[in-house]
Structures are given as C-alpha cells and as structure tokens.
Amino acid sequence: MNDIKIAKREINKIALLTNPAAGKGLAKHKSNRAEARFHQLGVDVISIAGSSPENSAELAKEALESGVDALVVCGGDGLINLALQAQANTDTPLGIIPAGTGNDHAREYGIPLDPERAAEVVVEGVSVRTDLGKMRTDDGHERYFGTCVTQGFDSIVTERANTISWPKGSARYVAAIVLEFLHFHSIPCRIFLDDELVVDEPITLAAVGNTRSYGGGMQICPDARHNDGLLDLTVLGRMNRYNVARKFPKIYTGNIRGEEGLSQYRAKKIRIEMPDMPVYADGDRFDVLPIEYTVEEHAGLYLIPRP
Template identity: 45%
Template sequence: MSTRQVIEKVTVLVNPLAGHGHAPVAGRKGVARLRERGVAVTEIIGTDADHARMLARRAIDDGTDALVVVGGDGAISIGLQAAAQSGTPVGLIPAGTGNDHAREFGIPVGDPVAAADVIADGEVQESDLARITLTDGAVVWAGTIVASGFDSLVTDRANRMSWPKGPMRYNLAMLAELTQLRPLHYTIELDEESFQVDATLVAVGNGRSYGGGMQICPGADKTDGLLDVTVVDYGRRSRLVRLFPRVYKGTHVDLPDVQTYRSRRVRLQCDGITAYADGDRVGPLPVTIEAVPAALRILSHTPA
C-alpha cells in the first residue's frame, strides 16, 4: 500500500566515504534536483556514525518531511536507526558499492537526479524492518540481511587487515577463511521449533540480498511480517565454492544442503560468531531478531 505525501522540506545526510568517495558528487546532484523541484534542503554530516544518528534523530524530532540518505547500505543503516517507527519517511540517493536497499525498493542506482525525483514525488511505501536485540539489551534495526557465520568471519578478518585496499582485501580474507573452514555449532530458535545444526552460515532476511545483489534470502518479502532464514549446512570447501555463484540468482536454495525457514522471531546462538546487519557489525551472538511490520516508511515508486 502506498500513500502520497507533500514533500516541502527534507534533511539530507551524506556519507562522504560511500562509493569510494563518490557520495558527495551524487549528493550535490541530488540536492540540486530537489531544489529545482521546490524542496527546501538542510544538509547534515556527522563526525562519526553516532553523531550522524543523533543529528538525523534531531531533524526527525524537529519535523522534517523526510530524512534523505546519500550513500550505501551502511549510511542507510544510520538512517534506519533514527527513522524506525518514527513515521518520518526515508528517501534514498544511492551512492554506495552494494546499494541493496535501493535495489530492494526499485530506486534508481547510478542516477542521483532520478532518485531525487522519487523523493520529490512523495509516494510513500510501508516496509517491515528487522529488530535485533543483543544480550545487553541494545537494539539495532536492519532493512536487508542479518548475516552470521562464514560471511561474517570473512568480514571480521577483512576488517583486521590493513593491506590491500579495496575489494581485493575481502577476496584475500575469503581465501584465508576457506582454508580454515570448520563446522559452526548453531542453536536456532524459531516460532514453531528449535534445533541445533552444524552450519557454514545462517542468514536472516527482511530483504532478499546483501553484498551488492547476492540473493541469499530470495523469497523474502519486506511486507509479510516474517523473516526468511537461510541455513547453509556445513560441507567441504569445494561445495561452498560451487554454491556461492548460485547465490546471485537465488538458486542455491534448491540445493539439498541449504535449508530455508520463515518465522516472525529468530534467535541465533553460536560461540565465536559475530552478527552483521546491512553490512555493518552488530555484535556477537546470541542475538534475537524480530520482524516489525510497517516499521519503515520509505519514498519509492510503486512497481509497474
């Protein structure tokens, strides 16, 4: 369901590091277009993620018509923490490397002017969000995928590496983790069942993809009030190497060593494993993840 909202004033949050530094250029083009469309723009930029979140929350409390985020999924995650359940819509001007949120909502990627037009047009969609609760009670909101297991171990390793820069660092981290592949002993609690499994990874999806289009939860529906869970059973390295290319089309779920589930609430426990959400570190397992219906209002066009 969509509604129309008059957009007269927006607050724009720019992540200057997104897209290898391309976000400021996209931001200038998007802001110029918004002003051409008669929208008043206030720009904010935080010194770090916490500061950016505080500024975004303040703008929402002050009554901005929309919070517009320029950047990739990490920047959008900051916006989600501020805007979740606030009633204030979020607009996206994609300028990251993955842009999975933008793809999920059909927002133009690589065209900041077209993305700004979506915002100015004022068509608002409702979407679920995933609410992650850590053992200390901290809450993190996620729009796409909560990742844990092999992929989060790779990210942990890549984050510890100072060389090389760019995507090659992630590729080397993946190779290193493949040499140390081991079964991960998960306890998974769903609405209707609880079980233990030796897995390679477990992904919980409010949306379908992460990592720039990897359809790890291809059946996820961001409006059904449920989370999709993809469990990749532990197997030999060669099996994992063959599985990953299929993730881009979502056909990995047809393999016998991949199990899928749906649940409103999911609890994951596995020693030594970190959860990541929308590409950012959340914290160590265990975590509890719940689908929260209509927690996000987002400016996007209804698919034809």
C-alpha cells in the same frame, strides 16, 4: 500477508544526511548532484553530515524532530541502517540516494543509482510501509535492520571484505570468500524458530532476511518479502570447502531452492547461538551471537518509485 500501504507525499522540505566516506568518497559528489536536483524541483534542503556515526545519528534524530517532510540518506546501507534507528516507527519517510558499495536497500525498492533520478523518486514517488527486523542480544542491546543479517562464514567474509580496497563493489566479497577459504571450518550452532529448536549441529552460515539480498546483490534469502510479517532464514549446513565453493554462485543468484545442504525457513522470531560469532546487519557490524531476531511490522517507511 500484510496489505501493502502506498501513498503519495508532498515533499517540500528535506534533511539530506550524507556520509562523505561512502562509496570510496563519491557520496559527497552524489549528494551535491542530488541537492542541485532537489532545488530544481523546488525542495528546500537542509544538508547534514556527522563527524562520527554517533553524531550522524543525533543529527538524523534532530532533523526528524524539526518537522521535515522526509529524511534522505546519501550513502550506503550502513548509513541507512543508522538513519533507521531514528526514523523507524515514525510518519516521516526515508528517501535514499544510493552512494555505497552494496546498495541493497536501493536494489530492493527499485531506486536508481543515478543521484538526480533518485532525487526525483524522493519528490515524485510514493511512500510504502514495510516491515523491519529487530535484533536483541541477551544483555539487551537492540537495533533495527532493513535488509539482511549474516552470521557464520558470510559474516567472517564481510569482516575480510571490509579490509580490502580492491576490487570494488560486490567483487570484493568474492575476493574475500576466496581468501577465507584458507581458514574455513563449520561452526557449532543452535537455531530456534518461534522458540522451537530446529538446528543443533555445526553449520557453514546462517542469514536472516527482511529482504532478499546483501553484499551487493547476493540473494541469500531469495523468497523474503519486506511486508509479509515474517523473517526469512537461510542455513548452509556443514560441508567441505569444495561444496561451499560450488554453492556460493547459486547463493549469489538466489537459485538455492531445493539445493542439497541449504535449508530455508520463515518465522516471526529467530534465535541463533554460535560462540562469539560476529553479526553484520545491513553491511555493518552489530554485535556477537547469541541474538534474537523479531519482525517489526509496519515499522519501515520508504520513498520509492511509483508502481
């Protein structure tokens, strides 16, 4: 296991990247509250908000190049993922003001949902080096991820959840699960761990985790650690609708160890093949399978509460 690298940072100037649409429009309100608290703490704030994901990515890159002490994201896991593409493998830490639906990055690192308290963590907390996952398609499309990647029934559920406006939060995923049961079937799959074939049969879902949860707290990879140099993999095998319905409450709580039909693995490299299956990373759609996943040790740098 890698040593945990924690350090205190002097935070005097930050770039605050906001997604006004995150959290059903609450992100802008939370950003304003966080910015006011930063000013109270004597921190200079450069507020940025892109007109598109591409524009936000460019603004994040420019902010890092300008020499700020931290890049702070006010939004959900998708905006954090976008910021990671510019911030990964740099010495500028990433701060988080949670303002999304799932907030699984914040959950992993113990960051409070209250924007004033989250701002205080940025200024008064510590930085920690973590691993990041990296995805690569066969045609060379690459992207980092910080939490979990889903494919199979859960990625189909995520696509459905993104079309639902009610209920809010993690309850949307539960509603989407119920709706997708109407079309449920197991999917042919091949999975390789460190180049060795370990699965060659229809499965229900496969989740790759750098951290434990996705979808607002569903602990799909309950033993994942963000600094162990490995990726976790949870596979739910072929089963009927009744058994899938029985398993999902246990997936939500992380109580899956030794559960029949559920397998857990760890590896530095994972390749998953399913025909034309969409893949969601940190809650946002990335591409379709096949994809190879690798772990990038020490690529992440987050501002978190003091231990």
